[in-house]
Amino acid sequence: MNNFHAPVLLKEVTEFLKIKKQEKYIDATLGGGGHAQAILNLGGIVLGIDVDQDALDYVRKNQESRIKNKELTLAKGNFRDIEEIAHLNSFEKVSGILFDLGISSHQIDTPERGFSFLKEGPLDMRMDKDLGVTAETLVNVLTKGELYDLFNKLGQEHRAFAISGNIVRARRVKAVQTTSELARIIEQAYGIRGDASDFTKNVVNKRVFQALRMAVNTELENIEQALPKAIYLLKGKARIVVISFHSLEDGIVKRTFKDFEKKNMGKIITEKPVSVTKEELKKNSRAASAKLRVFEKN
Ligand SMILES: C[S@@+](CC[C@H](N)C(=O)[O-])C[C@H]1O[C@@H](n2cnc3c(N)ncnc32)[C@H](O)[C@@H]1O
16 A cells, blocks of 8 residues: 555554554554554554545555455544544544654645645645645745744744745745745745755755644644543553654654653653664655654553
8 A cells, every 4th residue: 555655663663552453543644554554464453544535535445345344444534633533433442542743655745735845736735625724825924023933943944034034025026826936935045046956955945844834734733732632542551652753743742751651641661762774764765754652551
């Protein structure tokens, strides 16, 4: 099923979740279903959640028989509502929950979704097409100061000041509507020309694009809200596994798990986050910044 997305830290996820036959698991970020499939192959029963209808459609097509046999249930929704989604699908008291944060390769590789600065497309970046606000809205409506804060905080972008100034100047003439229009504005702030290599374009554009994506999809708020709900869905000795790709996200996971421990709700299994092996990195460069953390409920 992996043209859609190559699952990261697959072996580590199934080992940490200690999959048992006929027990229930929630995959809160289904994507192309790679992790879900591994759990199913080990005999687990899975509720797969995603905000992106493309992901659900893809997995539905590939896992028809498992859905029919009720081994796999699919739900469209935001994992920050994990409690309600779990109750609606009779997945209370589960044996493990996985959050594999960020976006799928399918999302980044589909130009019309607007996630990639290397592909011409509308400035969209919504994982959930039902959301009202797109990246285009933010780029054209936020004030210069708000854009600066966004790029500085979520993107840790050191040229945030120049880029936000360039955006405000450009949109006085014409709204910024496409990925390449935005990329050109960012590249100008770096003195880069349009014929620069993809490597250079990646270096200069990735932080602003990531910041916009995180803001459009309220990614930090989602995980912050989801973890305290997820812990209540776990059986005793069951685990939450989170894979994050951004230091602010990883910081939320780390702090929340520490807080759970302080409240005697269980113990942190990974004192330090687990990263991908060199072998996995060779096969999948997108896994480079992955950090996996695990918490076990009492
Ligand atoms: C990195 S991919 C998951 C890949 C998946 N583990 C696999 O093996 O293919 C992340 C997925 O989570 C979804 N997602 C991101 N934030 C979400 C949220 N708040 N609620 C539900 N799904 C979310 C995205 O739409 C995307 O499909």
